[in-house]
Amino acid sequence: MAKLTVEDLPLEGKKVLMRVDFNVPIKDGVVGDDNRIVAALPTIKYVIDHGGRAILFSHLGRIKKEEDKPGLSLRPVAERLSNLLNKPVTFVPVTEGKQLEDAIDNMKNGDVLLVQNTRYEDVKDGEYVKRESGNDPELGKYWASLGDVFVNDAFGTAHRKHASNVGIATNMPGKAAAGYLMEKEIKFLGDAVDNPERPFVAILGGAKVSDKIGVIDNLLDKADKIIIGGGMAYTFYAAKGIKVGNSLVEKDKIDVAKQILDKAGDKLVLPIDNVVADKFNNDADTKVVEGDIDDGWMALDIGPKSVEEFKNVLKNAKTVVWNGPMGVFEMPNFAKGTLEIGKFLGTLTDATTIVGGGDSTAAVKELGVADKLTHISTGGGASLTYLEGNELPGIAAISDK
Numbered sequence: 001m002a003k004l005t006v007e008d009l010p011l012e013g014k015k016v017l018m019r020v021d022f023n024v025p026i027k028d029g030v031v032g033d034d035n036r037i038v039a040a041l042p043t044i045k046y047v048i049d050h051g052g053r054a055i056l057f058s059h060l061g062r063i064k065k066e067e068d069k070p071g072l073s074l075r076p077v078a079e080r081l082s083n084l085l086n087k088p089v090t091f092v093p094v095t096e097g098k099q100l101e102d103a104i105d106n107m108k109n110g111d112v113l114l115v116q117n118t119r120y121e122d123v124k125d126g127e128y129v130k131r132e133s134g135n136d137p138e139l140g141k142y143w144a145s146l147g148d149v150f151v152n153d154a155f156g157t158a159h160r161k162h163a164s165n166v167g168i169a170t171n172m173p174g175k176a177a178a179g180y181l182m183e184k185e186i187k188f189l190g191d192a193v194d195n196p197e198r199p200f201v202a203i204l205g206g207a208k209v210s211d212k213i214g215v216i217d218n219l220l221d222k223a224d225k226i227i228i229g230g231g232m233a234y235t236f237y238a239a240k241g242i243k244v245g246n247s248l249v250e251k252d253k254i255d256v257a258k259q260i261l262d263k264a265g266d267k268l269v270l271p272i273d274n275v276v277a278d279k280f281n282n283d284a285d286t287k288v289v290e291g292d293i294d295d296g297w298m299a300l301d302i303g304p305k306s307v308e309e310f311k312n313v314l315k316n317a318k319t320v321v322w323n324g325p326m327g328v329f330e331m332p333n334f335a336k337g338t339l340e341i342g343k344f345l346g347t348l349t350d351a352t353t354i355v356g357g358g359d360s361t362a363a364v365k366e367l368g369v370a371d372k373l374t375h376i377s378t379g380g381g382a383s384l385t386y387l388e389g390n391e392l393p394g395i396a397a398i399s400d401k
Contacts, residue, residue: 003186003398004177006043009149011052013109017147017172018047018179019165019394021154021378022058022077022114031080036156039378041084043153043179044112053107055147056114057164059157063119064128078114085112095120096142104146118164132163140167147172153179156379158394159386169397176399181378186395188354188375189321189386196319197352198224202387203310203341205230205324206357209253212324213260214388220264225313227269229302229326229337236261236270237293245276245293269313273303275327275334282331301327302337311344319352320345323384325359338363346372356383 009016020040025032047054061072078091090113092103103113121131121139131139140163144150150172152158152165169176178186192200202223204212209232219226228236231248238249239257261268276297277284288303302310314320322345326337338359345353346369355364356377364370377383385392 002400003395004401005183006046006151006153006177006179008401009151009175009177011047011050011149014052014149015104015107015147016047016052016054016149016151017143017168018044018054018056018151019154019157019168020044020056020058020179021156022056022074022081023060023156024077026060026076029076031076034080034084036378037077037081037084039181040153040179043151043181044085046180047151048110048112051109053104053109054112055104055107056112057118057143057168058114058154059119059132059162059164060117061119063117063122066123066126069117069120069123072117072119074114074117081112081114087112089114092116096139101146118162121163133160135161135163135167137167139163141171144168144171148175150176151179152176152394152398153181154394155182155185155377155382157382158182158185158379158392159382159384159390161393165394166397169394169399172399174399176397178395178398182395182398184375185377185379185383188352189356189377189383192319192321192352192354193218193222193387193389196222198319199317200319200321201225201227201314201317203227203229203314203320203322203324205232205326205338205360207231207248209235209250209257212384213253213256214390215323215384216260218387218389220260220267223267225269226264226267227310227313229271229306229310229341230324232324233271233302234293234299236268240270243292243294244299245295246298247276247293248298269310271299271302271306272309273305274299275301275303275337277334280328282333286333300331301334307337307340310341314344314348317348317351319354320348321354321356321387322360323355323357323380323387325357325363329359329363335363339367342367342369345369356380
């Protein structure tokens with residue numbers, strides 16, 4: 001990798017600032033899903049095992065007013081992290097000032113400290129000022145002054161230019177490195193997009209074509225096949241002149257869909273049948289239809305023939321990237337297409353299989369096939385930006401080797 005990694009840094013006795021992604025669900029003061037905390041453990045353990053003093057920064061949720069702050073404290077995360085590391089984690093309930101500085105000065109080698117939610121800095125004196133999420137230069141400079149080196153292990157925020165990633169890294173030239181999780185994301189997504197083993201198949205789902213235009217456009221030049229599922233498929237149906245009934249269609253994107261179809265030729269694979277419903281409801285009346293969808297009916301999942309067709313395209317693939325569900329995954333009666341694709345990916349033992357995006361990730365975890373896949377990306381928005389071929393500010397700011 002062309003960027004510095006945590007193993008390139010001197011750590012013994014150093015104050016190691018680390019940007020992690022602890023943006024986890026918290027209910028009644030308890031962490032609901034600790035996957036993102038667990039994902040950061042290898043880098044944290046490496047730092048403290050090598051005599052570093054780990055000073056952790058993360059955001060949690062969005063803070064736009066003072067009243068948002070109490071419910072978005074990272075204190076429950078510090079408690080969960082302490083349990084996972086089996087050692088004390090000092091939680092500092094502020095993001096700047098003497099209390100934070102003294103706590104850092106009192107650290108010993110191998111200690112771990114978690115700073116309060118970085119987005120507390122987005123509201124000052126009741127005003128929404130976006131110091132963190134707007135990459136305020138003074139804030140990045142201040143946070144950088146608290147440490148000796150910087151490790152960015154938060155791929156989930158790499159597509160955003162924040163004070164706690166880009167701001168700190170910019171103020172620590174030659175001392176900003178990628179953590180293990182960031183390194184892994186760059187490797188798998190980078191190889192998939194820039195140097196894939198072929199055949200390379202991309203599976204793109206989700207509601208809107210507008211969310212994925214950049215990805216489709218970039219991957220048309222790189223992938224051998226692009227499978228389209230989810231609500232976005234019906235804008236392509238409309239572009240082909242197929243009747244879509246009450247299905248989701250972005251009318252202002254039909255011309256764009258036509259251009260993509262013209263450019264794609266046989267690379268683009270659309271559903272050949274669909275599970276349609278008479279209303280947007282899990283308990284709606286349903287039927288499977290091929291071709292035109294009648295008025296009063298809407299497509300909410302791919303049909304059984306589409307599942308088989310998609311499997312047929314995937315069976316010989318050597319590289320697969322999947323982002324987005326095949327149907328309305330949150331409704332059990334319209335989750336089958338997504339789950340079938342997830343289950344099939346788990347059987348592709350000769351392929352590099354990469355999954356990103358909330359619903360796709362949830363599907364493979366629900367099926368218990370997550371450990372059979374090569375890589376599950378921790379950043380939906382960041383992985384999409386990467387697949388679009390765009391530079392991620394959080395990665396760009398890491399020092400080159």
